[in-house]
Amino acid sequence: MFNTKVTLPTGETLCMQGSDGKTSAAFQKALEKAHPRVKEKPIECSCKATPKVHLTIRKTTRANGTTWFHIVRFADSASNHIGCFFYKPEKNKCGLNGYTDEVISNTENGVKVALDYPLVWKAGAGGNAPRRQSPLIPTHPSSSRLKSMSALGFLNLLWERAGLNSWSPQLSGSRNDYRVINLLHRTAETITVGSHTLSDHFLALPEKPGDWEKNRLNELHKNQVNPKDSHERRLSVIVTLLDNVEDYKLVCTSAKRLKLTLKIELALADSLKVPGGISAQALTAANLYQQASDAYREQARKQPRNQQKPSETQTALESKSEEFEQAKKNWDRSPKAIVCCLAYLKPISNGYINAEVLDAAIMPVTADWIPYASSYERLIAEMLVEKERTFRKPLRYDASLHTVFPDFELLDTTPNPYPMEVFGRSDEKYEARKAEKIIYYNAEYSTENWWYWIANGEGKHLQIPPLP
Numbered sequence: 001m002f003n004t005k006v007t008l009p010t011g012e013t014l015c016m017q018g019s020d021g022k023t024s025a026a027f028q029k030a031l032e033k034a035h036p037r038v039k040e041k042p043i044e045c046s047c048k049a050t051p052k053v054h055l056t057i058r059k060t061t062r063a064n065g066t067t068w069f070h071i072v073r074f075a076d077s078a079s080n081h082i083g084c085f086f087y088k089p090e091k092n093k094c095g096l097n098g099y100t101d102e103v104i105s106n107t108e109n110g111v112k113v114a115l116d117y118p119l120v121w122k123a124g125a126g127g128n129a130p131r132r133q134s135p136l137i138p139t140h141p142s143s144s145r146l147k148s149m150s151a152l153g154f155l156n157l158l159w160e161r162a163g164l165n166s167w168s169p170q171l172s173g174s175r176n177d178y179r180v181i182n183l184l185h186r187t188a189e190t191i192t193v194g195s196h197t198l199s200d201h202f203l204a205l206p207e208k209p210g211d212w213e214k215n216r217l218n219e220l221h222k223n224q225v226n227p228k229d230s231h232e233r234r235l236s237v238i239v240t241l242l243d244n245v246e247d248y249k250l251v252c253t254s255a256k257r258l259k260l261t262l263k264i265e266l267a268l269a270d271s272l273k274v275p276g277g278i279s280a281q282a283l284t285a286a287n288l289y290q291q292a293s294d295a296y297r298e299q300a301r302k303q304p305r306n307q308q309k310p311s312e313t314q315t316a317l318e319s320k321s322e323e324f325e326q327a328k329k330n331w332d333r334s335p336k337a338i339v340c341c342l343a344y345l346k347p348i349s350n351g352y353i354n355a356e357v358l359d360a361a362i363m364p365v366t367a368d369w370i371p372y373a374s375s376y377e378r379l380i381a382e383m384l385v386e387k388e389r390t391f392r393k394p395l396r397y398d399a400s401l402h403t404v405f406p407d408f409e410l411l412d413t414t415p416n417p418y419p420m421e422v423f424g425r426s427d428e429k430y431e432a433r434k435a436e437k438i439i440y441y442n443a444e445y446s447t448e449n450w451w452y453w454i455a456n457g458e459g460k461h462l463q464i465p466p467l468p
């Protein structure tokens with residue numbers, strides 16, 4: 001489960017979650033080759049679930065004349081394969097209910113979304129840049145639904161569509177930095193913002209960007225920085241690992257390596273640094289990642305020194321090696337922070353490309369790239385991976401904290417997903433909250449069975465309760 005493969009009419013097999021490490025270009029090539037033969041042999045997902053999900057390859061010509069191929073599910077085909085890449089969770093099993101119906105709509109090749117900022121904007125003489133519709137810090141009550149998506153909502157959407165909020169033991173060892181970046185680029189092909197394909201504006205950067213990313217940035221820069229007499233302004237969407245948020249800058253090693261500076265306004269920096277909530281968790285994750293990375297480098301630095309001293313014999317070398325291995329392991333297993341920013345790229349100065357960031361969101365993910373909203377949720381996500389479970393992390397998007405949906409869904413508990421709840425807030429009147437949840441689970445899952453852990457506050461469990 002959840003390492004969904006599809007076999008094309010050409011006989012070639014593709015991994016929908018990118019665990020084969022195929023680049024977006026290689027993926028395109030395979031689809032292009034199979035496209036003329038798509039009517040010969042039906043394409044299905046690799047799951048054993050029935051009824052089968054029926055898929056096809058669609059070809060589209062973009063505004064810039066390039067051609068793209070997509071694997072899409074027939075609209076009338078099954079969407080109930082839990083744990084499958086083509087599984088579409090219902091809106092009330094995550095925070096998508098917080099939007100009006102117009103915010104996300106299905107298209108032939110994926111989805112169309114309404115962002116707070118348009119990707120292309122024609123400025124009148126002396127006109128101001130568009131302003132975001134949602135407040136920097138969400139204050140809206142659960143009853144009011146948003147008419148557009150913030151950077152955070154968008155980052156959630158990107159993650160969910162790439163399948164990165166789900167996990168199955170088959171994915172173990174296959175989700176690394178480069179593959180995730182590939183997958184994000186591929187996902188960007190399926191998202192339209194207004195009338196613009198996201199991928200024409202999109203750049204995801206691994207920690208160590210190479211020539212491909214450098215070229216991509218230059219290409220984006222060339223397209224986004226407009227001639228002087230043009231009033232058109234184009235936004236870029238940049239996703240990468242975050243090191244830190246400074247008063248006027250987002251600090252990212254990857255961007256630094258590409259000589260890209262991400263400048264922010266103080267108000268945005270302040271909103272990202274507000275204590276509590278997802279941004280604070282992301283900053284903690286960024287900090288843990290930095291510490292683990294520094295400790296690893298420190299050990300790596302010590303390594304050759306041993307070899308310079310032959311008198312220190314093999315034992316000393318081995319014990320140092322163990323520390324080195326441990327440091328490497330800690331770094332590999334460290335959580336990290338993802339940043340998504342909407343930015344205007346400025347003309348190059350001193351060899352640097354400056355990006356004026358209009359909106360940004362930060363989100364913590366585990367070592368396996370699974371988002372979480374609290375330290376307790378992180379514990380659960382890591383435990384589920386360790387126990388080789390298949391699960392999904394429903395995402396909040398821009399929905400208010402009062403919106404009810406499960407913190408996790410176990411997907412290997414046939415025949416139905418099994419909801420999981422972590423009560424982590426000590427200020428919460430959890431009995432009242434629990435009653436609300438019971439009503440929700442009975443209605444949405446037709447089950448009285450739901451797992452919960454009172455991690456904090458009244459009646460807290462010191463031990464995590466056993467899993468179903």
Ligand SMILES: [Zn+2]
Nearest residue numbers: 045047081084
């Ligand atoms: Zn399937």
